Amino acid sequence: MSRESTNLPEYWDSYKPHRGQGEQPAPAADVFAWTQYEGHGPAEELLGRPRAALELGSAEGKEAVYLARTGVAVTALDFSTEQIARARRWWGPDSPRLTFVQAEACDYLTRTERSYDAVFSIWGAIWFTDPDVLIPLIAKRLNPGGVLAFSQAEPIEGYHGPQPMYGNGLAGRKLPLLRWSYGPQWWADLLKRHGFTDIDAHTLPAPNPQDVGTLMVRACLPAA
Secondary structure, three states: OOOOOOOOHHHHHOOOOOOOOOOOOOOOOOOOOOOOOOOOOOOHHHHOOOOEEEEEOOOOOHHHHHHHHOOOEEEEEEOOHHHHHHHHHHHHHHOOOEEEEEOOHHHHHHHOOOOEEEEEEEOOHHHOOOHHHHHHHHHHHEEEEEEEEEEEEOOOOOOOEEEEEEOOOOOOOOOEEEEEEOOHHHHHHHHHHOOOEEEEEEEEOOOOOOOOOEEEEEEEOOOO
16 A cells, blocks of 8 residues: 555545445446535536546546546556456446546556546545645646646544544454644645645535635646
């Protein structure tokens, strides 16, 4: 396992669908959603018009599938062998522009020679990987003018940085997880240090303002 992440792939093996229900039918891939609330927030327009895109932490793969169906060549990466195997069963035969890859994000970005017009993460690997390590690796694999966009839960006020938790609750096998939670200004400063411009980092409030909002971040590399 990469030194950049202390998370165990075993947790993600059972992340979706719910445990104990057996194989589930493929979900609909008819929307591109960044937030945890149905019909809320922006869609794929945040990515611009990429020809090639990389998703970090694709899980069930429905956003990657949606994007591939619009003509984008998508690489969908996930840490879990189970997630990737299921996604290939669900989507592989009908998605020729979509490639599923099982790998840890930093390891993949370090060894790949491919470059992308867009890199995105929807409550995915950017939330669960040390951003001081991950963001410069992403910058190296983005084409000039390329877009980085990601979403995750807004941080709890006053609690920023790596936050440990047990992924499967307080019973059973120890499955430690780390989430790196920071506010919009922290992300803007980090991205600026690594050469990104046109940075938009903000918290999108939930439809009900009392509910948990979504951290939304988008930034670009300068065009050549």
